[in-house]
Amino acid sequence: MTKGLRISGVSQHFAEGSNRITALDQVSITVEPGEFVAVVGPSGSGKSTFLSIAGALLKASEGDVQLNGQNMSKLSARELSNIRLQEIGFIMQSSNLVPYLNVLDQLLIVKKMSGKVKGEDKAFAFKLLEELGLGSKLKSFPEELSGGEKQRTAIARALINNPNVILADEPTASLDTKRAHEVVSLIAHEVKSRRKAAIMVTHDERMLEYCDKVYRMEDGKLSLHTANEEAHEAQLTDGIV
């Protein structure tokens, strides 16, 4: 069984009036466990469509998406929902926490979605939150948290089901530089130590230093821009964003 996320030859078309818009054009990418990949590109380039397909929210018009060797294009809506729950951890742009749940319950509700919350789940939730520096905020509601804390809660929520894939959609959009670094380095740390396949869609060139590979999306086409150690220099020279 191939671990990680494998997307091959995926295209997505939308009908807009009488025109056919191609949002994604033959996109292929492979993300191995423990690999942290960034996708950059101007708005309207198809980044979100790409993430939606990778995240089992949208079915591609053409091509294959394989998650842990399982082909997602053949699954029903219910099965896709289950894949999202078990195999994919989402970190969204403005954390999108449930307003009436405290930090601990934000994690436990994900467990509730797939059944009962066991003692070990609670222990794991405590451990995750402790790791992400939220040990003292367990009973706080989202309105009492800072932007960084909210985003860290969202990271913990993405990890609670121990998924194989982490998808981050502009996780630093509403954060200042210091907190943005804090959040992305935490994502990178979790991805490495827990061996997740992670994709981050971002506008924020400051964050690319944490990624193993940087892909660029333009007019629905995805191309490898920089890899590994070059990533760091990439943000110094311009070219990206």
Place this chain on the structure above:
Amino acid sequence: MFLAMKELMHSKMRFLMIVIIFVLIAWLVFILSGLGNGLSTLAASTFKNMKADYVVFEQGSQSSMSKSLLSEHLVAEAERLQNVRAASPMGSTMATALKGQSTKNEDKVDIAIIGINPGSFLEPAIVEGKGLSSGHPTDVIANVTMKDDGFRLGDTFQLDGSTESLTIIGFVENQTYNHVAVVFTPMAEWRKITFAAPGSDKGVADPVNAIMLQGKDIDPSTINSKLSSTDTVTRAAAVQGMPGYKEENGSIMMMLAFLLAISAFVLGVFFYVITMQKTSQFGIMKAIGASSGFLSKAIISQVFVLSLTSIVVGILLTYGTAAIMPKGMPFKLDTGLVVNYSVILLIIAVLSSLVSVRKIMKIDPLKALGRVE
């Protein structure tokens, strides 16, 4: 349930407002149903509490006591018919009881005089004093509410516009007819009072208004064919045939029906608006893997908890209201009625939330992410 309860605890104010509205609706439903029940009891409790299954009326009397006149000799015939366990005659007349020679308003009391055969199955159980006897035709038993009008055991009262005077020898409970207290007299005395005017009995020998039958398996058409010019109906139909009963009950039932329909819409709209406000929240939860079923369960359990709380509070308020209502108010709650309407309200609330559930089913997690390109 987890999600539902957490949200209830977090947005207490918002849900409190819904509960208040629901409590008011439930309160009104219970009071109206209690009032309807009270009125119909007042109108017909004698009929309703009677241990009879079928009633034989004169043909063409529209199941109404006041329009029917039969001869008592039919009783013996009826008793011999198939499936009839027992038969007994009955007569009714409206009258006014006069306390002494007084002309004061409060000393004139409307009563219904019901003539029965002493010792028959139509004679209700005595709560005080003793029962009727054929030997003393002017000894009567009266509904206990006459005590509130100042009548005591052993009192003798006159009937307005009649030379007859009656003595109360016993009291019975829950016996009202046409909204007034019932006085039971032996058949002979009832005839004396009712047919005082010559010719008012239309020449019928030993006239009675109706014959009550006992027997679960009676076939009304057989009775009609065996007893000439009669019309046999169930006791329930006889209650419906009482003058004004259908109209009175009908208007209360109509109000209740409207109230329930309105409450379904009001609650449905409330739940829908609340769900609409949470569309993006639900979308996000769907995006991270919540199934529609999971979210629907949260909504329904929330509505269930809110409804149950409101109904319980509504019931308590209703019993509280009943306790401070003036004594003469025709208000009667019984457990069966309260349980019935509670269940109806609960079902209406849950059904009205189904519109919201449908909304949840249709939420697209993609839109919730807010970045569809």
